Amino acid sequence: MLSLLCLINETAERVDxxxxxxxxxxxxxxxxxxxxxxxxxxxxxxQMADVVVRFQGGSNAGHTILNExxxxxxxxxxxxxxxxxxxxxIGNGCALNLEYxxxxxxxxxxxxxxxxxxxxxxQRVSLVLPHHIMxxxxxxxxxxxxxxxxxxxGIAPFYSExxxxxxxxxxxxxxxxxxxxxxxxxYDKVNLTLEHLYKxxxxxxxxxxxxxxxxxxxxEQYMGDSFAFLHKAWKEGKKILLEGQLGALRDPSxxxxxxxxxxxxxxxxxxxxxxxxxxxxxxxxAVTKAYSSCVGAGPFVTEWxxxxxxxxxxxxxxxxxxxxxxxxxxxxxxxxxVATRYGAMCQGATELAMTGIDVLAYMSEIPVCVAYEVDxxxxxxxxxxxxxxxxxxxxxxxxGFKEDIRHIRNFDDLPENAKNYVRFIEKQVGLPITLLSNGxxxxxxxxx
Numbered sequence: 001m002l003s004l005l006c007l008i009n010e011t012a013e014r015v016d017x018x019x020x021x022x023x024x025x026x027x028x029x030x031x032x033x034x035x036x037x038x039x040x041x042x043x044x045x046x047q048m049a050d051v052v053v054r055f056q057g058g059s060n061a062g063h064t065i066l067n068e069x070x071x072x073x074x075x076x077x078x079x080x081x082x083x084x085x086x087x088x089x090i091g092n093g094c095a096l097n098l099e100y101x102x103x104x105x106x107x108x109x110x111x112x113x114x115x116x117x118x119x120x121x122x123q124r125v126s127l128v129l130p131h132h133i134m135x136x137x138x139x140x141x142x143x144x145x146x147x148x149x150x151x152x153x154g155i156a157p158f159y160s161e162x163x164x165x166x167x168x169x170x171x172x173x174x175x176x177x178x179x180x181x182x183x184x185x186x187y188d189k190v191n192l193t194l195e196h197l198y199k200x201x202x203x204x205x206x207x208x209x210x211x212x213x214x215x216x217x218x219x220e221q222y223m224g225d226s227f228a229f230l231h232k233a234w235k236e237g238k239k240i241l242l243e244g245q246l247g248a249l250r251d252p253s254x255x256x257x258x259x260x261x262x263x264x265x266x267x268x269x270x271x272x273x274x275x276x277x278x279x280x281x282x283x284x285x286a287v288t289k290a291y292s293s294c295v296g297a298g299p300f301v302t303e304w305x306x307x308x309x310x311x312x313x314x315x316x317x318x319x320x321x322x323x324x325x326x327x328x329x330x331x332x333x334x335x336x337x338v339a340t341r342y343g344a345m346c347q348g349a350t351e352l353a354m355t356g357i358d359v360l361a362y363m364s365e366i367p368v369c370v371a372y373e374v375d376x377x378x379x380x381x382x383x384x385x386x387x388x389x390x391x392x393x394x395x396x397x398x399x400g401f402k403e404d405i406r407h408i409r410n411f412d413d414l415p416e417n418a419k420n421y422v423r424f425i426e427k428q429v430g431l432p433i434t435l436l437s438n439g440x441x442x443x444x445x446x447x448x
Contacts, residue, residue, distance in 0.1 A: 025240045025276065027267040028353075030247025031286035031343035033256075033294030034265075035330055037355030037437060038287045039063025042079035042243045044435075044442060045285075050238040051087045052080025053230065055273030056263040057245030058095030058128055059104075060153040066440045069112050076101050078243055081108070081117055087233075089226045090121045093263065093273020095158045096170060097128035098215040121219070122226035122275070126167035130211065131190050131203050132157040138198040159262035161186075170223060173212045183208055227275040234280050242270040242281065248343035250296075256388065259298025267347045285435070286349035288340050290357040290421070293321060293330040299388045302333035302369045309333070316359040334367040334395065337428035342382035344429055353435040354425065357418065358444075363400040366421060369393040370428060398424060406439040411448045 028045065030036045043065045046052050059075040066072075067082055074081070076097065078088040090096060109115045132154030139157075140150050150156065161167045166186055172179050183205040191202040233240060244265055249255045251265045263269070271278040291312065292302050304312060312332045313321040321330045344352065360366055371378040372391035383391060401415035408414055411422075426433050436446040 024237050024282070025234060025242065025280045026283040026285060027242040027244065027270045027281050027347075028285050028287065029244035029267045029270075029347050029349075030250075030265065031288040031340050031347060031349065031352070032247045032292065032336075033249045033296065033298075033300070034061055034246035035293050035295060036247060036287040036289050037064075037353075038244065039065045039074060039079045040355065040437060040440065040442070041285070041287050041353045041435065042241060043067070043082060044445065045241055046080035046083035046086050048239060049080060049083060049086055049241045051089060051230065051233055051240045052078040052083070053089040053091050053226070053240065053242050053270075053274045054078045054094055055091045055242050055244065055270045056093045056265065057261065058153060058155055058158070058263075059097050059100045060095075060151040060155045060261065061245050063243075063245075064440075065442075067442050072108060072111075075104055077104055077108070077117070077119070080241060080243070081115070081119075086118060087229075088117060088119050089230065089274070090119070090125060091226060091274040092122045092124040093269065094125050095128050095155055095263070096121065096125045097153070098212075098219055100128075100153075102215060102218050119222050120224040120226050120229060121170060121222045123169070123171040123223050124227070125170045126158070126162050127170060127173075127212070128154050128158050129168065129208060131187075131194070131208075132161070134200065134203075135190075135193070135198075138194075138200060142198065156262045168212075170219070173216055173219065174223075176209075176213075179212070180205070180209055230274060230276055234276055240276075242267070242274055242276075244270065248286075248346040249294075249339060251346065254346045256298040257384075259296065267349075283351070284347055284349045285351050285353050286344045286347045286431070287353045287355065288343075288429075289335070289355050290360055290425075291316075291332065291334055292336050292339075293332045295328050295330050299391070300331050300333065301339070301372060301388070301391045302336045302393045303331050304333040311362075312359070315362055316356060334369055334393070335425065336369045336393070337425070338369060338372055338380060338382055340425075341429045344431055349431055351434040352426070352429060352431045353437070354422065354433050355437040357422070357436060357446075358404070358406045358438040360421070361401060361403055361405060364402065365397045366400050367395040367397055368424065368428065370396045406444055408438060409445070409447060411436065411446050414446065 028042050062073040062075045063079045080086040135157040136154045137152045187205040194200040246265045250261045252260045267284045371394040374387050399417045401417040403415050
């Protein structure tokens with residue numbers, strides 16, 4: 001941990017308690033269903049940051065980054081890994097799969113051989129084990145046509161186990177006898193489920209012990225106390241980015257339940273999943289696309305189908321309209337102001353970043369969903385349950401700009417209709433758009 005602290009100036013003077021709260025901690029989170037382009041936004045912001053922290057989720061979703069080295073789909077690694085001198089933290093709120101992480105780091109170093117990850121994994125993070133992935137797949141199969149659209153990365157079984165106080169923490173793999181005892185107790189229970197509910201073979205706990213020992217040499221070089229590290233960095237005024245996975249509409253408390261993930265995707269959880277005080281977070285950037293997209297099941301009011309969807313998906317190809325983890329074609333449709341306004345409220349957003357505005361250049365008219373029609377009534381507040389299932393989009397049509405804008409870097413240079421589109425979205429959502437992306441590359445950004 002000490003070598004990482006040196007990267008962000010070990011010699012900084014102590015600050016008194018009255019000066020601890022500074023404009024130095026930003027959460028970057030999704031306003032929608034995920035797939036909003038948070039990876040690129042975090043990558044950009046990381047160029048000016050000292051620390052980037054993943055605070056929830058695991059390998060079940062990915063952030064896509066396109067830079068001078070190539071295209072990368074990051075699943076567990078924070079999106080700050082390409083920032084020079086940035087310390088990247090996997091926080092205690094994450095679901096850590098050591099096998100997947102080693103493979104992911106190997107994929108990056110294959111392309112960038114001299115890559116310096118500057119990675120710290122919190123000692124308190126819990127581990128995704130092979131039976132989590134088995135249970136995830138078996139449960140999806142059992143559900144048949146009522147599946148949740150799981151990525152089968154073991155996330156739901158993992159978080160279930162964590163919250164019934166049975167999970168294995170990262171630090172425990174360095175205490176062999178204690179680990180064996182905990183695994184034996186755990187698999188006494190797990191095997192009952194495997195054998196009697198799913199009619200699947202039991203798991204030998206010593207096989208899992210050996211599996212973890214295989215990754216112990218890889219893992220131990222990255223373990224640290226990120227709680228202490230982040231508190232020190234925060235008190236010294238270092239720039240900290242808290243990176244969320246998925247979006248507000250996949251949150252288990254506020255999302256399109258039950259088609260949600262199993263960790264909290266809202267910025268309010270960042271203080272728990274990273275280990276910083278809630279009042280340390282003084283800027284929350286919610287990321288949204290200029291249109292709507294998602295991977296996974298559940299209600300999606302503005303969804304387009306067939307040729308109309310394929311055309312939008314094809315135009316958004318550079319932005320990667322296929323799931324970074326699943327490879328599945330993303331569901332796409334027009335911008336949903338009802339869902340985005342709600343998602344931004346869930347996040348407590350102070351500002352918006354909008355990605356993919358360049359994709360809309362082929363449209364003569366651009367539809368924006370400004371309300372839902374449910375049982376003959378127009379709703380502007382996001383509904384739940386059966387109302388959401390019955391909702392139909394109410395569109396307002398805006399004139400298109402029909403011009404390639406990927407080369408433009410200043411807002412004033414955009415076509416008038418493109419500027420009007422951005423202003424209309426700001427008014428609908430009730431937040432300023434402070435960052436506008438007009439392409440997948442790091443430098444394809446419009447200055448506002």
